[in-house]
Amino acid sequence: MTAVQLERPTTSRRGDAVxxxxxxxxxxxxxxxxxxxxxxxxxxxxxALQAEPGALGGKDNIVLYVWPLVFxxxxxxxxxxxxxxxxxxxxxxxxxxxxxxxxxxPIGYLIDLLAAVPSVVYGLWGIEFLGPRxxxxxxWLEDNLGFLPFFEGPASGSxxxxxxxxxxxxxxxxxxxxxxxxxxxxxxPTLHQEAxxxxxxxxxxxxxxxxxxxGRSGMISAVMLxxxxxxxxxxxxxxxxxxxxxxxxxxxxxxxxxxIAANIALGFPEASGIxxxxxxxxxxxxxxxxxxxxxxxRLIAARGQIKEGR
Amino acid sequence: xxxTSFRAAIVPGAAALALAVTLSACxxxxxxxxxxxxDGESSGLSGTLSGxxxxxxxxxxxxxxxxxxxANPDVTVNYDPIGSGGGREQFTAGGFPFAGSxxxxxxxxxxxxAAAEQCGGDPIEIPNYVSPIAVIYNVExxxxxxxxxxxxxxxxxxxxxxWSDPAIAELNEGVELPDESIxxxxxxxxxxxxxxxxxxxxxxxxxxxxxxxxxxxxxxAGEGGNGxxxxxxxxxxxxxxxxxxxxxxxxxxGVASVQxxxxxxxxxxxxxxxxxxxxxRVEGRPDVDMAFDLDYETDEAGVYPIVLTSxxxxxQTYEDQETADLVKGYLSYIVSDEGQQxxxxxxxxxxxxxxxxxxxxxxxxxxxxx
Numbered sequence: 001m002t003a004v005q006l007e008r009p010t011t012s013r014r015g016d017a018v019x020x021x022x023x024x025x026x027x028x029x030x031x032x033x034x035x036x037x038x039x040x041x042x043x044x045x046x047x048a049l050q051a052e053p054g055a056l057g058g059k060d061n062i063v064l065y066v067w068p069l070v071f072x073x074x075x076x077x078x079x080x081x082x083x084x085x086x087x088x089x090x091x092x093x094x095x096x097x098x099x100x101x102x103x104x105x106p107i108g109y110l111i112d113l114l115a116a117v118p119s120v121v122y123g124l125w126g127i128e129f130l131g132p133r134x135x136x137x138x139x140w141l142e143d144n145l146g147f148l149p150f151f152e153g154p155a156s157g158s159x160x161x162x163x164x165x166x167x168x169x170x171x172x173x174x175x176x177x178x179x180x181x182x183x184x185x186x187x188x189p190t191l192h193q194e195a196x197x198x199x200x201x202x203x204x205x206x207x208x209x210x211x212x213x214x215g216r217s218g219m220i221s222a223v224m225l226x227x228x229x230x231x232x233x234x235x236x237x238x239x240x241x242x243x244x245x246x247x248x249x250x251x252x253x254x255x256x257x258x259x260i261a262a263n264i265a266l267g268f269p270e271a272s273g274i275x276x277x278x279x280x281x282x283x284x285x286x287x288x289x290x291x292x293x294x295x296x297x298r299l300i301a302a303r304g305q306i307k308e309g310r
Numbered sequence: 311x312x313x314t315s316f317r318a319a320i321v322p323g324a325a326a327l328a329l330a331v332t333l334s335a336c337x338x339x340x341x342x343x344x345x346x347x348x349d350g351e352s353s354g355l356s357g358t359l360s361g362x363x364x365x366x367x368x369x370x371x372x373x374x375x376x377x378x379x380x381a382n383p384d385v386t387v388n389y390d391p392i393g394s395g396g397g398r399e400q401f402t403a404g405g406f407p408f409a410g411s412x413x414x415x416x417x418x419x420x421x422x423x424a425a426a427e428q429c430g431g432d433p434i435e436i437p438n439y440v441s442p443i444a445v446i447y448n449v450e451x452x453x454x455x456x457x458x459x460x461x462x463x464x465x466x467x468x469x470x471x472x473w474s475d476p477a478i479a480e481l482n483e484g485v486e487l488p489d490e491s492i493x494x495x496x497x498x499x500x501x502x503x504x505x506x507x508x509x510x511x512x513x514x515x516x517x518x519x520x521x522x523x524x525x526x527x528x529x530x531a532g533e534g535g536n537g538x539x540x541x542x543x544x545x546x547x548x549x550x551x552x553x554x555x556x557x558x559x560x561x562x563x564g565v566a567s568v569q570x571x572x573x574x575x576x577x578x579x580x581x582x583x584x585x586x587x588x589x590x591r592v593e594g595r596p597d598v599d600m601a602f603d604l605d606y607e608t609d610e611a612g613v614y615p616i617v618l619t620s621x622x623x624x625x626q627t628y629e630d631q632e633t634a635d636l637v638k639g640y641l642s643y644i645v646s647d648e649g650q651q652x653x654x655x656x657x658x659x660x661x662x663x664x665x666x667x668x669x670x671x672x673x674x675x676x677x678x679x680x
Contacts, residue, residue, distance in 0.1 A: 057526050057528075058528060127540070127543050127544075127547070128543065128547065131547060132547045132548075135547075135548075154491060156493070156533065156548070157493050157548035157549040157550060157551060158493070158533065158544050158547045158548030158549075158551065159547075160533065160535075160544060238498075238499075238536050239536050239540065241534075242495075242498065242533040242534045242535065242544065243498050243534050244498075244527070244529075244530045244531065244532065244533075244534055245530055246530045254493055254532070254533035255530060255531060255532075255533075258498075265499075266498050266499035266500070266536060267499065267500055267526070269365070269392075269393060269499065269500070270365075270393045270394075270395070270499070270500040270501060270502075270525060271500065272393070272395040272396060272399070
């Protein structure tokens with residue numbers, strides 16, 4: 001018995017060492033790649049600080065150039081998550097708790113399928129199908145809710161507004177958020193759920209008392225990943241959005257702020273010299289925004305977990 | 311638990327991304343169908359010729375490549391549509407033996423001298439691609455529309471904002487114009503089309519269009535569309551829209567006639583080709599340099615003034631025989647009657663006028679090895 005005990009650690013220790021080395025290498029590689037991107041963006045972006053108005057689309061300095069893009073990026077992503085998050089969480093609950101098992105599986109597969117649609121296809125869908133159809137409802141919004149700054153108009157005839165772009169982004173972020181939430185919800189300990197039901201809770205109360213608190217940090221992670229997708233999405237936004245580089249909360253006119261990623265895609269093919277640096281600088285800003293957003297998300301998630309731990 | 315769910319979400323995401331990349335890559339490499347073949351003029355050429363430059367020429371270059379390669383099965387021609395600036399840069403650095411460019415070489419940034427040095431002599435410039443830029447519109451019930459350069463400038467500068475504006479009505483007697491606001495669609499990406507369009511407006515009506523020649527749309531008004539297809543889609547799907555795009559892409563949309571002198575001219579290839587005949591050459595250029603200063607302000611009858619001209623840039627002599635033969639062969643095909651017809655069919659460009667084509671053929675025929 002002792003011999004066996006002595007032998008086992010030696011073999012498994014070698015496996016441990018190899019696995020540990022591999023895992024560490026993977027982690028380091030990712031960090032190096034990330035650092036490499038950060039260094040590249042910083043080095044190549046810095047010359048943009050001295051860019052002349054000619055390379056900045058007539059803006060006086062780089063801050064004035066990037067600011068409307070930052071605004072547009074955040075606005076589009078925020079609107080998208082506003083639509084996608086509640087929808088995804090509801091959808092995930094249906095799959096994990098409400099729908100009968102026979103129905104839940106196919107629904108789950110269908111949602112996953114949404115994630116496999118290329119973003120150009122979403123772009124085409126937005127420009128040819130969704131835009132013109134939403135365009136008519138924008139006219140209604142302008143007539144009836146025009147007193148709100150969001151629906152001031154004039155309503156865009158082709159519907160290629162930041163609201164339409166956000167709807168497209170929401171559809172793109174939806175499968176990511178749904179997939180993660182579904183996994184988390186279905187892993188809520190059955191004992192918790194049965195205990196809640198035994199105490200006389202309705203199904204909704206049971207979900208509120210057991211599923212949500214248990215899945216809280218996971219839900220936030222899911223939303224953050226969805227937000228990352230919405231922040232960085234390029235092709236679909238570049239195609240759908242009629243971008244003119246203004247700062248406005250007006251969601252239904254054809255004059256919209258552009259997003260950083262879409263602006264790079266639109267400007268890069270014909271850019272040369274300092275203009276490339278300007279675009280890379282805006283990429284650096286997007287990199288930092290994504291970083292900060294993720295960091296904040298982690299912070300919120302961590303706080304939630306401490307509360308749970310009490 | 312967190313880790314597994316992470317992976318479940320990442321995998322489809324990554325798949326979507328990979329698909330998107332592949333799809334867009336395919337789109338770029340897409341070749342335009344077959345072209346008429348040169349009958350039996352097997353010249354014994356072989357090798358690979360790689361040039362590049364203006365993306366405006368891409369469709370035409372694809373047609374030429376297909377036609378030339380069909381006639382010379384052992385030759386591979388590549389055209390990389392990296393943009394005019396990139397094309398000129400690569401040419402002067404010796405990367406491309408020939409390049410396409412939407413503007414001719416100048417010495418503003420020393421490009422002309424650099425090209426002359428690279429070639430060991432004056433570079434060749436031939437206006438091989440002339441294409442009309444149409445003002446397209448989508449207004450219900452309006453089948454014909456006449457516009458003056460000034461009105462076009464004011465519409466795109468957000469000064470005329472209603473279709474029933476007296477300035478438009480004055481040019482279109484008997485046409486029922488709706489009392490609706492105008493949505494002016496422009497390119498949201500930087501493009502040579504915008505450059506030529508604004509160059510026209512800035513030259514002809516500098517008061518109504520004070521922004522001059524720009525590649526990137528200068529004002530925060532109107533609607534933006536990504537690429538020619540984006541502008542056409544926005545004009546088609548919108549209501550009471552107007553935009554500008556390569557005339558060959560206008561499809562079923564209404565196309566405005568532009569006032570030249572006292573008459574209104576529609577953007578046909580023939581009318582566009584005429585502008586080179588009435589425009590002066592750039593002064594102080596050698597015979598092999600066919601650079602034109604487009605005379606946008608012409609009032610010659612039947613000339614359509616809003617055009618995109620693109621040049622072929624090459625050397626008179628090359629170091630090795632093979633490159634010289636390939637460039638000579640390919641460029642001869644492009645400026646030949648057959649080549650110009652192929653481009654007109656497939657890319658909607660305007661064939662060179664016979665006198666200019668003759669001159670271009672003579673220049674190309676003189677290409678040789680050192």
